[in-house]
Amino acid sequence: MKASQSFLATLKEAPSDAEVVSHKLMVRAGLIRKLSAGIYNYLPLGLKSIRKVENIIREEMNRAGAIELLMPMIQPAELWQETGRWEKMGPELLRIKDRHDRDFLIQPTSEEVVTDLARNEIKSYKQLPVNFYQIQTKFRDERRPRFGIMRGREFSMKDAYSFDRDAEGLKKSYQIMFDAYTHIFKRMGLKFRAVTADNGAIGGSGSQEFHVIADTGEDAIVYCPTSDYAANLEAAESLSLIAARATATQAMVKVLTPDQTNCADVAKFLGLPLEQTVKSLLFAADQEDGPAKLFMVLVRGDHDLNEIKASKIPGMSESRFASEPEIKQACNAPAGYLGPVGVSADVTVVADRTVANMSDFVCGANDGDHHLTGVNWGRDLPEPLVMDLRNAVVGDLSPDGKGVVDICRGIEVGHVFQLGTRYSEAMGCTYLDQQGKAQPMVMGCYGIGVTRLLAAAIEQGNDERGIVWPISMAPFEVVICPMGYDKSEAVKAAADQLHDELFAAGVDVVLDDRGERPGAMFADWELIGVPFRVVIGDRGLVDAQVEFKGRTDAESQNIPLSEIKATAIAAVDAAKKLIS
Known part of the structure; x- marks a missing residue:
């Protein structure tokens, strides 16, 4: 792709209402633009990164045996009344009426709709287990939307729902999804932890959250550096700091x-x-x-x-x-x-x-x-x-007995729940077992914040010049920066040829053909966070040399023009292999 055919909308300054790094950089890099409080337009570069995230999620969900479908954003109130959540959910549930004065809502999640689908379509134990998923827009009317897309009102989410015959089947489905999530976040190149969590409003018997580790994270994660123990602060077990009660020595x-x-x-x-x-x-x-x-x-x-x-x-x-x-x-x-x-x-x-x-x-x-x-x-x-009533503190004994705990910050990007029969019993979602007896389906649900992942990745990867993307999420993998593209035929020819060769080799490459000054051009692409940059100029072409630089490298390298294609491909492949 050429820059002139894209839509670059970089800014020198961040908006005054931007509080966190990801919000500032996403606006400055031209990934998003605010439409209303907590509601954003996703500009072409932002959407490009979203699509890459979605592709990874789809590949791993499909590999795990989940089946994609799409459920409506608008849901009838009657389904939520069956489970009691119409009354229980607070103002974050956006309720609307149609022209016939019937109650509807804009979905924040889809447990009721998918359960209704399952009770109508699944009749026999032979049809179980099954796992449906979708990638769909959600809306939660946050009282105070903030931090850009980190805590917005409208967002994109992957939500999946498993249906099993019994609790043992649910455990297997849950583990399959847990493993799929681990693969997803590894492929995205993120530093993350899976932590024990509280079930909250969704309900169920057990859950785990996936957190991207970042100093600006809203959630505190209690973990043991010498073991696998990790839990959200809300759910972290706190042992007694006093082994046994001492004998009284004072009068009251x-x-x-x-x-x-x-x-x-x-x-x-x-x-x-x-x-x-x-x-x-x-x-x-x-x-x-x-x-x-x-x-x-x-x-x-x-x-x-x-x-x-x-x-x-x-x-x-x-x-x-x-x-x-x-x-x-x-x-x-x-x-x-x-x-x-x-x-x-x-x-x-x-x-x-x-x-x-x-x-x-x-x-x-x-x-x-x-x-x-x-x-x-x-x-x-x-x-x-x-x-157990208190918050854990640094230095507490780890509940698994394998050391002491520390606390770090994290951004929740995924959550897996063992729902059990809470929704299936409330909605009469049953199947006929091998004896012909009706049994409630045992459910699990599994969510990933698709758009939130972009913000989390930026909170984890940034520097004073802009975004430092994992290569799997970057809008482009390589940018070609020609010096005087509109003035030098030699530069233009070399840049066009390299662009076409990299594109043909499957590299996600962009050629900056805007004729910008070098300083402005470099600043834009470092702000956007493209992992690799090739600089082509008349001076280097005299010696058949070009410059190659990784986004986080301190210095660029001089590479023979005849080797730059192979060098760029090798660098992209190595970066992908590092996180695969």
């Missing part, structure tokens, strides 16, 4: 702590380590009848409560922070001085594993301006319900 004493309402201030005021304090948080779970059920959740003063883990406390799946009247009813004290000693019998006390093993600890006294020191379980208050 009520002490004055005026205006000291958080653990750090209390510890400093009393001259004690923060690790000796306990943080008490009161939650309320509303009931259909009667007052809300109250829970006091305890974590050590230097730890943070993991709200996803807290939501798994029996009865706390739908909860909120307790109101002032509820706090007064349970503790008769202002927030900041709450504690488990003497709390109302109606309150369920739940302690993190570490707190459950503490002795002689400090907590609120349920009395304004007062705390208790020397508090011990069993003696001063009943034993609590014990659960």
Whole structure:
């Protein structure tokens, strides 16, 4: 392709609303243009990279035995009402009405539609297992779309759905998809980790996320450098930091702590380590009848409560922070001085594993301006319900017993779920088994953020000059930069010949025939991130030489004109082999 036949729209400056590197560079490189909040036009170079990503995904999904189809973007509300998600989903679900006043939605995902398809088309165990996938536009009405296409409202996604006879079949389908995802992200040349994750709104019995490692990632990943353990912070198990509870050595004493309402201030005021304090948080779970059920959740003063883990406390799946009247009813004290000693019998006390093993600890006294020191379980208050409730921290023991954990940042680009029968039972999606008995199909679902992958790759690969693409995602593999293409017949002839030869050899090559100055031309292609550059000029042609340079190389090489075709092809092949 020649640059004049493409559409280059590079900019020197990034828009003022661009917060992260990928957003800035995608706009400056002419890959995207904003249409509305969280909604973007994909310009030709951006679309070219998207198509390369889609091709890799299709090849690996097809190789894994999945079958491509296409489901509508607009879905009828009735299907979502069958599963209860029409009511449960919040404002991110964009609801619309047609001219007949019937309710529809713009799909954020397609569990209901594919389940409806399966219940109508699959009747017998002989038709299972089957895995359907699509690459389709999705829409989620984010409250605050940001970070360019990283958290936009409209995006492209590959979603797949497996249907099996039983749980054992689901495990096999799930593993096939997990392996396919691993191949996909390796072929894209990305540094990534698969991590244990929380199922969230999709539901199911187990899931794993695939994260591209990047300092700007929104998600914290807890991992063990000396083992394969990795989990999203929300799902990472946190072991007790105290092996066993020590014998009490102090009497419980009520002490004055005026205006000291958080653990750090209390510890400093009393001259004690923060690790000796306990943080008490009161939650309320509303009931259909009667007052809300109250829970006091305890974590050590230097730890943070993991709200996803807290939501798994029996009865706390739908909860909120307790109101002032509820706090007064349970503790008769202002927030900041709450504690488990003497709390109302109606309150369920739940302690993190570490707190459950503490002795002689400090907590609120349920009395304004007062705390208790020397508090011990069993003696001063009943034993609590014990659960894993805190966020993991660097240096924690790895749950697999093979070292200690570290934490890095990641961008979620893929997620695989074992859904089980949540959707099939709700929608009557059954098959007849070998005995002729109706059984619910056992489902899995598997998603990849296609457009988000571009942003994630750029967050991982960039420098002060622009994008550093993996070769599998770059809009072009090689750019030919002729010096004076519009002024020198020799340069034009050599550039045209090399372009045609590389193109014929299957190299994705672009020839910059715009007649730009060298500095401007080089800056554009480095910003766009083309992996390899060939420079042809009159001065070099005198000695039958051209310049060849990789995007991240410090210096260019002089290559004989007669060898440049082979050199470029070899460099492209080597780069592809490196990530295959």
